[in-house]
Amino acid sequence: MAQLIADRRDIDFVLHEQLNVEALSEHKRFNEFGKKTVDLIVSEARNLAIKEILPLQKPSDTGCEFNNGTVKVPEGFHRVMKAYNEGEWLAMTDDPEWGGQGMPKTVAMAANEYFYGACNSFMLYNLLTHGASKLVETFGTPEQKNLHLKNMLSGKWAGTMLLTESDAGSDLAGITTMAKDNGDGTYSLEGNKIFISGGEQDLTENIVHPVLARLEDSPAGIKGISLFLVTKYRLNPDGTPGEFNNVVCTGIEEKMGLHGSATCSLELGGKGQCIGTLLGEKNKGMAAMFLMMNEARQMVGLQGQANASAAYMYALDYARQRIQSKSLTAPAGTPPVAIINHPDVKRQLLMMKSWVEGMRSLVYYTGLCHDRLAIAADDSERQFYSTLLEVLTPIIKGYITDRAFDVCNHGVQIYGGYGFIEEFPVSQLLRDCRIFMLYEGTNGIQAMDLVGRKLGMHKGEPFIHFLGLIEKTITASREVKGLESLADSMQRFFTNYAEVAHEISARAASGKVMEVFAFSHPFLEVSGDLTVAWMLLWRASVAAPKLGKKKKDDAFYQGQIQTARFFINNILPVTEGRLNTIKQGDAVAAVMEDAQFGGK
């Protein structure tokens, strides 16, 4: 039977055969999470995802209802959220002190792939709640933690993130929401925020809003922004929700997709006092936000990857079912075959497979880096993983979400005319997927982050570590029978890439700012292709030695090698062309003048 959302065999392969996740259980912190437990967790997540969350996807597309300040989420969300919370899935990786399960992030990624791939708009409420809880955990006073954390991590209360204003999006320096010190440890907030996912809803009994705002005596720009904690209902002395706190939802957006998630405009303190407390230090709001941003961006990468995986499963199954045209090599009059037999359909499925699986490995690997960081033996190991994560983050967010949209687009194409029809699932996946390229920093911002900050951070050391890991895989795979020539091709590409990365650093060092950023997004693309190729070659080097051992596994392992071969021989040459573009460096985008674009 066809699999839904994600290929379980492949998930198990990544967890156990590629990343060896059970090795984590040798460490005290994760010693409950041996192979059996991990498999059980993934099975339970898969069950919940397929049986409960996936049926929400289609109805979620009709959207939320806004009525006089209230928001009704799609039918079914309440019931399934209850099941999700009963399973304690929100706090999989969190500290048991606050009700968490202390699970490795690597494993949580697998569970989350099923959840997000089933219904991204449903899960977005949870993503935001979890992110907000991390802010409270990291920057909160003991009192703030006691008041909020357990309620949030149990899913009783939700969380959001109030950053964007209509004139402050990519550049938060323009934030105008004000916070007035009440002199009693509280602040009165006033301002308008937009694009607030889950800013209002009828799912939880309270909502916790971390808010970026300015104190009256703060300097201009991003150095004058502080972080506040505001709840929809003020808290009674016993911590229960009390009086309405004048966080007023003034409307929800009509969007291209992800309709199940209410994207709210919120007015704070316009109709009465809106009271909050300071979270962390005054004027350090942006730093706090950035600290959490990396993890949020990694989760957006997962959202894209999960969406792409769901599209691949649907398209693959459709290509196996849909009968159309005889085989190209069969004589005229031969009966038509399933379209998976046609080379151009296979080519598209191979593109989907290579990205979905390469990106899966990358996302789970990110989880593993977090886990290794959590159990690091010393500062140097901690530094290694934390900075590696910083290098990977723009690739995970920016590259994965770009490619996830492409993968969903191929999914639509494989369905033919039916792909455009809402009765079939792929159109919604494409529409839902589009937002991931935009929120948590557009992919243009991600590209600038990679080139402008991550490439040169700590004198380039983390980036060199990143390259070192890739080279290690290439070297190892050259010793694997059957992979020699793939390893060689990959090595040639890698060397070329490393030169270009060096060249860009040199350009940046010589002050050619515009010229460097004219190629920031192409550089993100080639970096992502390199990372996916790395993951696929790594997979192939695990798979190749197992060929011929168990008959039932042979097709899967052959598939791993073919996928790496496709990506390295059919995709990387295109990437190499993009690399050449960057190398030649004719930065037209740096010099093109406004008037030359026409249109006036």
Next chain:
Amino acid sequence: MAQLIADRRDIDFVLHEQLNVEALSEHKRFNEFGKKTVDLIVSEARNLAIKEILPLQKPSDTGCEFNNGTVKVPEGFHRVMKAYNEGEWLAMTDDPEWGGQGMPKTVAMAANEYFYGACNSFMLYNLLTHGASKLVETFGTPEQKNLHLKNMLSGKWAGTMLLTESDAGSDLAGITTMAKDNGDGTYSLEGNKIFISGGEQDLTENIVHPVLARLEDSPAGIKGISLFLVTKYRLNPDGTPGEFNNVVCTGIEEKMGLHGSATCSLELGGKGQCIGTLLGEKNKGMAAMFLMMNEARQMVGLQGQANASAAYMYALDYARQRIQSKSLTAPAGTPPVAIINHPDVKRQLLMMKSWVEGMRSLVYYTGLCHDRLAIAADDSERQFYSTLLEVLTPIIKGYITDRAFDVCNHGVQIYGGYGFIEEFPVSQLLRDCRIFMLYEGTNGIQAMDLVGRKLGMHKGEPFIHFLGLIEKTITASREVKGLESLADSMQRFFTNYAEVAHEISARAASGKVMEVFAFSHPFLEVSGDLTVAWMLLWRASVAAPKLGKKKKDDAFYQGQIQTARFFINNILPVTEGRLNTIKQGDAVAAVMEDAQFGGK
């Protein structure tokens, strides 16, 4: 002020400076269409498009209403259709004998770019009517022509195309709709058709359906398909619409976009007799359809190009208005600037511009080939243009619609978070645009047409002519001051491309069918990139000598050179990488086995 839909200066440039359309007026057939007349036509089309058709675009997104067999098109469509018909825009290029204006197709392309770019779903009704009228004109008996043509070309009646059935899409061999000979020159049709654009509507007083169906004694497969003419209402002896003809609309599709166009399921003869006449010869329905298909596919290319142009105009204007972040090279604390000043935004605008303008030239050039064909002096010239058009068709349909979707996607990205919000126009353009890659033959089918038929047709002569035209432009541009190095880069790419085209032909000749088609779509992509580069270099070679002549034109002409430079130096190297992939020819998609894809 910002321009809407398309850049008039650029349209004029293509018509007059690049293609020299007024030269056509030297020929008797087009002697009324001198420069002044052409400019007037474009101005009038632009007026109608901006003032009347464009305001339909947003309301069209709410879709058509289906109720008990009837379809109500969006409000406003009726009124604007009346204005469109009063202007006789449907029959711009048609024979005056049937009410046409006899205009050059090149000029009509410009008018149509405005119309389609304003509201593609509104125009789709007209596209289908025009296409159906061409079938009647080409294959109809004098009586069929007298009964239908003037009514269709005046817009009084509409036309459609009844091809697809649920199991016969890309492969029409599976068509099961039957036609029974009534012995009186009429036929009774029975069957079900799907995906019929405008299959039912309340816009016109009758609808003319060309229908692909089988006669009872016909052979199986595509050789047993005939074409019939069926009207929604049977015709009275005086030619006026009479009794209902039992073409029953059983529903309309819920789609991703293009909601203003009713996509109907039609049941013929299920609830009573549905009578039609044979159009053309028995069992020659597919040949007739294919003859018309090229032109329909060219119009789909125009649909994509027009949509992309509209997205570019919006994104360009937004990038000039939206203030966000200081210039990258300005000191901290400097006020934010319009985002068009940021290099990554410029890069995206350059991608949009180069594709929109290159594709505009290509679409109009197609019109010019039709015009040259119509006034050809001899058979050899006729053969030249008609086969050139055949070579260009899969590129225009397959490549342009792929890139149009990308262009609209960049449009969404430039709007940032607002791009995902339906209040802004770019989301709808992206959703509308998606269907063009699917209908009139998916782009996979177009790629197979290019590689499997067009590349080798007439012993490769038309393809060699196509290459010859490009080489001529390269040679000429090498003589233009300032373009020498662009011409050289283009020449290198061109030589490489020609080798690969030759190599593919050789592979095909040696029977490596699967291996060839594993690269059919990549070959379509590189062929399209080559064609766009050709058009942009041609533009630059027209623009460069005019620099410094008139101050007010300088930015425009500089823009032409910069755009060619961007495409040749920043995009073609990537294409070269794709070319290398094809050249190396590791056809993984030919050998990948079903089970290796996983998912079971």
